[in-house]
Amino acid sequence: MTEDELIAGIGVRLRGVAAPRVLVGIGDDAAVWQPSRSNRSVITTDALVEGVHFTRDTMSARDAGWRALASNLSDVAAMGARPVLATVALGFPRGTDPDWLLGCYDGIAALAERARCPVVGGDLTLAPAITLAITVVGEVRPSNLKRRDGALPGDVVAVTGPLGASAAGLRVAGDPALRSDGRFADVLAAFRTPEPRLQAGRRLGASRHVRAMMDVSDGLSTDLGRLCAASGVGAVVETIPVHSGARRVAAVTGDDPERWALDGGEDFELLIAVQKRAFAHVAVRVAAATGEQLVRIGTITAEPGVRRADGTVIPPAGWDHLR
Amino acid sequence: MTEDELIAGIGVRLRGVAAPRVLVGIGDDAAVWQPSRSNRSVITTDALVEGVHFTRDTMSARDAGWRALASNLSDVAAMGARPVLATVALGFPRGTDPDWLLGCYDGIAALAERARCPVVGGDLTLAPAITLAITVVGEVRPSNLKRRDGALPGDVVAVTGPLGASAAGLRVAGDPALRSDGRFADVLAAFRTPEPRLQAGRRLGASRHVRAMMDVSDGLSTDLGRLCAASGVGAVVETIPVHSGARRVAAVTGDDPERWALDGGEDFELLIAVQKRAFAHVAVRVAAATGEQLVRIGTITAEPGVRRADGTVIPPAGWDHLR
Numbered sequence: 153m154t155e156d157e158l159i160a161g162i163g164v165r166l167r168g169v170a171a172p173r174v175l176v177g178i179g180d181d182a183a184v185w186q187p188s189r190s191n192r193s194v195i196t197t198d199a200l201v202e203g204v205h206f207t208r209d210t211m212s213a214r215d216a217g218w219r220a221l222a223s224n225l226s227d228v229a230a231m232g233a234r235p236v237l238a239t240v241a242l243g244f245p246r247g248t249d250p251d252w253l254l255g256c257y258d259g260i261a262a263l264a265e266r267a268r269c270p271v272v273g274g275d276l277t278l279a280p281a282i283t284l285a286i287t288v289v290g291e292v293r294p295s296n297l298k299r300r301d302g303a304l305p306g307d308v309v310a311v312t313g314p315l316g317a318s319a320a321g322l323r324v325a326g327d328p329a330l331r332s333d334g335r336f337a338d339v340l341a342a343f344r345t346p347e348p349r350l351q352a353g354r355r356l357g358a359s360r361h362v363r364a365m366m367d368v369s370d371g372l373s374t375d376l377g378r379l380c381a382a383s384g385v386g387a388v389v390e391t392i393p394v395h396s397g398a399r400r401v402a403a404v405t406g407d408d409p410e411r412w413a414l415d416g417g418e419d420f421e422l423l424i425a426v427q428k429r430a431f432a433h434v435a436v437r438v439a440a441a442t443g444e445q446l447v448r449i450g451t452i453t454a455e456p457g458v459r460r461a462d463g464t465v466i467p468p469a470g471w472d473h474l475r
Numbered sequence: 476m477t478e479d480e481l482i483a484g485i486g487v488r489l490r491g492v493a494a495p496r497v498l499v500g501i502g503d504d505a506a507v508w509q510p511s512r513s514n515r516s517v518i519t520t521d522a523l524v525e526g527v528h529f530t531r532d533t534m535s536a537r538d539a540g541w542r543a544l545a546s547n548l549s550d551v552a553a554m555g556a557r558p559v560l561a562t563v564a565l566g567f568p569r570g571t572d573p574d575w576l577l578g579c580y581d582g583i584a585a586l587a588e589r590a591r592c593p594v595v596g597g598d599l600t601l602a603p604a605i606t607l608a609i610t611v612v613g614e615v616r617p618s619n620l621k622r623r624d625g626a627l628p629g630d631v632v633a634v635t636g637p638l639g640a641s642a643a644g645l646r647v648a649g650d651p652a653l654r655s656d657g658r659f660a661d662v663l664a665a666f667r668t669p670e671p672r673l674q675a676g677r678r679l680g681a682s683r684h685v686r687a688m689m690d691v692s693d694g695l696s697t698d699l700g701r702l703c704a705a706s707g708v709g710a711v712v713e714t715i716p717v718h719s720g721a722r723r724v725a726a727v728t729g730d731d732p733e734r735w736a737l738d739g740g741e742d743f744e745l746l747i748a749v750q751k752r753a754f755a756h757v758a759v760r761v762a763a764a765t766g767e768q769l770v771r772i773g774t775i776t777a778e779p780g781v782r783r784a785d786g787t788v789i790p791p792a793g794w795d796h797l798r
Contacts, residue, residue, distance in 0.1 A: 176622060184516070184620060187510035195506050195612065199598050199600045201606075231503070243606060277524055281602065283566060285522065287520060
């Protein structure tokens with residue numbers, strides 16, 4: 153198979169994703185689209201690397217493709233935006249089975265179709281390990297754009313769902329005996345094929361009561377710390393919402409599921425600071441529109457730092473590539 | 476150094492690049508900008524991988540950063556567009572000297588400043604080798620957008636400069652004795668810090684006589700074949716414009732400089748098909764505006780395939796990652 157033949161095979165896989173806004177897609181030096189005149193554009197880039205984020209034992213080609221696109225879509229959701237298009241840079245070792253590479257694009261295409269996010273271009277290159285660097289462009293009405301720096305003391309801190317499932321799934325995926333145990337299918341799916349909260353993100357973006365928003369990709373302890381630092385505030389965490397599937401895994405493995413929820417990362421839930429008096433209303437609106445339950449976890453404080461209700465500091469212990 | 480500290484150091488390096496259109500830059504889930512209302516947007520992604528495109532022996536950190544951005548800017552130039560912003564996904568092995576990584580961003584920033592292309596976000600991750608996946612967004616007036624599929628029989632085929640310097644530079648960079656020989660500084664620079672033809676691209680984009688345009692990144696033999704295939708035509712190559720520096724290297728090494736020009740790739744000159752009667756006029760306009768001389772290399776034919784004047788086929792022998 154030549155590079156041009158592989159590109160043709162990739163094109164076939166991506167053809168099913170509707171691309172009404174794309175004027176020039178795969179095949180030229182760059183892709184071309186017409187941005188909406190009334191919106192702002194957003195852009196985010198995220199990479200998934202074999203041996204760092206996944207192994208071929210723990211994730212299929214399809215899952216790796218899905219997962220790589222999911223983290224980018226989650227960032228778009230966290231701005232209150234909707235996806236417009238994506239590009240994919242794929243690196244792979246010499247001799248990689250072309251079917252693995254095409255399977256990877258099957259996973260990208262499956263999520264791209266669901267998210268209405270056509271893949272319009274990219275790059276193929278040799279690399280020492282499978283490397284997927286994906287960029288997603290999105291759009292948002294100026295009034296709906298959410299940043300992470302608007303939280304105010306007294307705001308309710310909430311997430312779009314319980315945490316720790318992805319870390320539990322990573323634990324299960326790495327153990328052949330656990331991996332084949334059907335009881336853990338939910339956390340395996342949370343790790344392998346996370347669902348970016350696009351609908352909830354748009355709904356939360358449209359609420360003027362939501363003052364700050366970001367996604368939980370590096371762990372709540374790290375990401376809530378970042379939201380607070382950007383906003384010049386602190387937070388008290390009253391409840392750590394641990395995913396029930398993570399509790400089920402931890403009961404077997406002896407791990408601490410609260411640690412997974414605090415530090416595990418990659419849950420791709422949205423983390424928000426909401427005006428206190430509006431929280432219940434916002435939660436009802438989000439649940440009605442998306443079926444997702446906002447989970448209240450704490451309160452924004454004037455005092456900097458992230459603490460438990462008893463005052464003990466929660467240090468940022470999530471993912472850090474240099475540690 | 477923590478990841479957040481590295482990100483802060485990167486931010487310092489990128490701060491000097493003016494970003495008048497960027498509303499939210501590095502530090503949130505995604506960057507935000509206001510697209511021009513009268514333009515179309517273009518997007519391109521390209522990766523540079525240690526051990527594949529460069530080694531730390533043959534390129535400094537600064538050069539690697541410059542080179543990674545240059546190939547993307549070249550794609551933007553090839554659409555007739557100007558750059559608006561870029562994102563950078565950087566993968567690096569555990570234990571990489573943070574100064575190397577920061578040096579890489581010095582190179583990115585140097586070219587970004589020259590090209591007026593602010594870096595607005597990205598990703599840092601561990602990886603088995605240095606991996607730079609860069610995405611650039613650009614803008615172009617709808618009437619100035621150039622694709623590769625508009626060439627017509629009788630059109631003049633031309634490039635914005637002679638070819639083969641980058642391949643000669645790669646040869647020199649790989650040989651310590653040649654590398655220190657000042658006579659070869661020009662081809663080393665062509666390999667390490669290529670200049671994307673942004674001004675020429677915009678000027679050629681503005682000419683309605685330019686019917687097809689792309690950049691020469693994978694080698695003339697491959698890229699002219701692609702332009703012809705996209706346009707449903709063929710081409711006769713009458714002159715292969717070999718860079719004088721490549722000839723100088725070849726005279727020492729015994730290589731065939733014409734092969735470098737045909738198959739070497741990474742020269743990042745623009746390849747165009749121009750209406751025959753307008754070619755001289757277009758060449759004068761481009762030279763006056765940019766100082767770059769268009770070099771006529773052949774003619775578009777109705778018969779498919781790329782041939783020499785004597786009728787022998789020029790097979791696509793440029794870069795193919797699967798070969």
